[in-house]
Amino acid sequence: MTTLEGRAATAVLVIDMQRDVVADAVDRDGTxxxxxxxxxxxxxxxxxxxxxQDTLDGAQGSDGWGLVDALAPHPGEPVVAKEHGDAFxxxxxxxxxAALGAGRLVVCGAQTDACVRSTIHGAFARGYDVTLVEDGHTTVDHSAFGAPPPAQVIAHTNLYWRYQSGPGKRADVVPAARIVLATP
Structure with a gap:
């Protein structure tokens, strides 16, 4: 249903699952x-x-910049370095x-209240169908800075994304185990 013509494929977009980014994330291992x-x-x-992968203020190449051990790109899978919250x-x-023909994104990663949120909004505004993986995004505790606790941040993001809408495109929230990888 994407607004992007000729882009019927689905892609899984994994955002910033780097050692330093998720070191203190809630439910890190489960996510x-x-x-x-x-x-x-x-x-x-x-x-x-x-x-x-976020550039982490010039930390590219460091151990902390690397993806967590359980998540490693296979040869040929695109790896995009970014400096801003919105990965676009x-x-x-x-x-x-575009080279993959992807018009639907299944989005997961870190951090919920920063790069994940920015990227799902950026994708949707660009015409993509966006499925947020309900139990596949996480964040750290920013409550000392006035943010709600991480579990509430995650729950709120899942809640409001369920009701995101726009002409000719679709937003939804689905648990990882129930994600349909073919274009709906």
């Missing part, structure tokens, strides 16, 4: 396990997996997705 299982299903189904801003993500 990693669910994303790893989703990525394995995508690969087995022939669905593209696209990886995004000033990156080659759009070009990579």
């Amino acid at each position: 990693v396990a669910r994303i790893a299982a989703l990525v394995a299903r995508a690969r087995a189904s022939g669905v593209a997996v696209v990886w995004v 801003e000033d990156t080659d993500l759009e070009r990579a997705l």
Whole structure:
């Protein structure tokens, strides 16, 4: 249903699942396990997996910049470095997705209240259908800065994304185990 013509394919977009980004994330291990299982299903189904890595203020190449051990790109899978919250801003993500024919994104990763939110909104505004993996995104505790506790941030993001709408495109929230990887 995407507004992007000729882009019927689905891609799984894994955002910032880097060691330093998720070191203190809520339900880190569970989130990693669910994303790893989703990525394995995508690969087995022939669905593209696209990886995004935040540059972490110049930390590229450091151990903390690397993806967590359970999540490693396979050869040929696009890896996009980004400097901004929205993974589309000033990156080659759009070009990579166009080359894959992807008009639907299944989004998971970190951090819920920053890069995940920015990217799902950025994708939707660009015409993509966006499925947020309900139990496949996480964040750290920013309550010392006035944010709600992480579980509430995640729950709120899942809640409001269920009601996102726009002409000719679809937004939904689905648990990792129930994600349909073919275009709905």
